[in-house]
Amino acid sequence: MKTHTLLMPLDMHLHLRDGVMLQNVAPLSAYSFSGAVVMPNLVPPVENKADVIAYKARIMAAVPNDYFEPYMTLFYKNYDKAFLESVADEITAIKLYPAGITTNSEGGVSSFNIEEMRVTLQAMSDMEIPLCVHGETDGFVMDREAEFMSIYELLASNFPKLKIIMEHITTKEAVAMLDKYENLYATITVHHLILTLDDVVGGMMQPHLFCKPIAKRPEDLDALLSVALEAHPKVMFGSDSAPHPQHKKESCGCAAGVFTAPIALQLLCEIFDQFGKLDNLQAFISDNAQSIYGICPEFKEITLEERPFVVPANYSGVVPMYAGETLSWAIESVD
Ligand code: DOR
Ligand code: ZN
Numbered sequence: 389m390k391t392h393t394l395l396m397p398l399d400m401h402l403h404l405r406d407g408v409m410l411q412n413v414a415p416l417s418a419y420s421f422s423g424a425v426v427m428p429n430l431v432p433p434v435e436n437k438a439d440v441i442a443y444k445a446r447i448m449a450a451v452p453n454d455y456f457e458p459y460m461t462l463f464y465k466n467y468d469k470a471f472l473e474s475v476a477d478e479i480t481a482i483k484l485y486p487a488g489i490t491t492n493s494e495g496g497v498s499s500f501n502i503e504e505m506r507v508t509l510q511a512m513s514d515m516e517i518p519l520c521v522h523g524e525t526d527g528f529v530m531d532r533e534a535e536f537m538s539i540y541e542l543l544a545s546n547f548p549k550l551k552i553i554m555e556h557i558t559t560k561e562a563v564a565m566l567d568k569y570e571n572l573y574a575t576i577t578v579h580h581l582i583l584t585l586d587d588v589v590g591g592m593m594q595p596h597l598f599c600k601p602i603a604k605r606p607e608d609l610d611a612l613l614s615v616a617l618e619a620h621p622k623v624m625f626g627s628d629s630a631p632h633p634q635h636k637k638e639s640c641g642c643a644a645g646v647f648t649a650p651i652a653l654q655l656l657c658e659i660f661d662q663f664g665k666l667d668n669l670q671a672f673i674s675d676n677a678q679s680i681y682g683i684c685p686e687f688k689e690i691t692l693e694e695r696p697f698v699v700p701a702n703y704s705g706v707v708p709m710y711a712g713e714t715l716s717w718a719i720e721s722v723d
Contacts, residue, residue, distance in 0.1 A: 390694040391720060392657055392666050396685040398677045399424035401520070401555055401575045401626025402649065404447060404458070406430050412704035413631050416650040420719060422619050422674070423457030425520070425626065428483055429492040433463035437475045444478070444656045455686055461520065464497060466504060467638035469511040480681065481518040481553070489524050490600045491630070491644055496522075500539050502546050509543070513550035518681065519543070520553045520617045523562070524601055530585070533601050534561040544569035552682070556580065556628045558601045560611035566622045571681050575626025579646045579709055584609050596707050599630065600644040617663050619671035622678060627652045631706040638707075647708045652698055655694045655710075657717035663714035695721040 402417060402424035404410050417424055426447065434443055442459050447458040463509035473556035485496035497505075512519055523531035523540060543552055544565075554562050554574040565572050583603035588594055597603070615623050629652065630645025637643055648655070653673070660669045678684065697718035699710045 391691055393691045395671055396422040396688050397673045399627045400424055400624045403427045403630040411450050415452055418451035418456035420653050420690055422688040425459045428461045428463040431492050435463045437617050440478045466508050472511045476515050481520045483520045486524045509547050513547045518551040520555050523554050524563050533559045537561050544572050558604050559608045563611040563615055573622045575624055576612055577628045578648055579654045581616055581659055595642040598642050599646045616663040619668040621676055624677035625673050634705055634707050647706050651708055654697055654715045654717045689723045691720045692717050
């Protein structure tokens with residue numbers, strides 16, 4: 389039987405939520421990942437030092453062992469330098485949301501006025517705090533990410549030493565930016581390596597595949613696959629696994645988010661194997677992220693094998709991508 393071993397898998401973009409949801413989903417990521425960059429879009433958002441410390445403690449209390457590192461983030465505001473200095477040791481990155489663009493982002497940035505942002509971004513650059521960005525405008529849904537490229541250019545050129553992570557990229561335009569600016573990097577989800585808009589709304593509407601940014605065109609999928617499968621050194625895996633209760637997904641006004649945390653490694657093995665690129669998965673799932681973020685996760689070894697795995701119908705009331713369907717790789721052991 390074909391097997392494949394991954395060392396220290398990292399999820400560089402994860403929603404763990406809080407309360408009961410946190411209790412339910414954190415163990416699923418902690419089982420198969422060494423660590424994850426945890427998004428700050430709680431209600432209210434994580435935006436001060438006490439919030440970060442307390443949220444990290446709640447995450448650690450929700451995971452069954454110590455072999456999972458939550459890399460904490462702050463919700464971007466135009467913070468001053470003294471504040472950033474006081475919180476720098478507690479965070480791995482700061483996450484910027486355009487105001488109102490997605491779930492719990494109302495308090496985000498409403499105008500990309502570089503002069504208003506300069507103090508914060510220059511301080512982050514000096515302190516080597518990466519800026520993670522949800523890159524969408526409020527334009528036509530299929531064009532939102534491509535339209536945001538001019539803002540990435542503005543940020544990247546004004547702060548050439550600031551590491552800017554284009555989160556969950558979905559377009560060929562974003563892929564092209566990687567080679568244009570030295571300081572731009574990207575995370576890619578597993579669902580955006582599989583889906584196009586057709587899968588979401590081309591037949592019966594699929595609420596569990598609906599997320600922001602929405603999956604795009606076949607040529608965008610091809611561009612994402614080309615950099616992921618080659619493990620381009622500036623791309624890394626970030627699931628954007630975003631759990632919502634079943635009734636919020638299967639409802640009028642479906643919440644955005646695809647829940648993939650417990651099936652991500654299995655799906656990635658399937659994709660990379662299909663293209664004959666399994667050997668590149670280690671860089672995509674961990675090594676690139678370690679170099680980009682300068683992090684050194686604790687040892688963890690996950691072995692997967694090529695055998696049928698039926699995805700559970702739900703995990704404590706959260707429906708995963710491909711619920712009830714059979715994947716061709718399964719987790720065999722975790723050490
Ligand atoms: O689909 C999404 N869900 N995209 C985001 O940017 C946020 C996330 C969530 O928090 O549910
Ligand atoms: Zn997200």
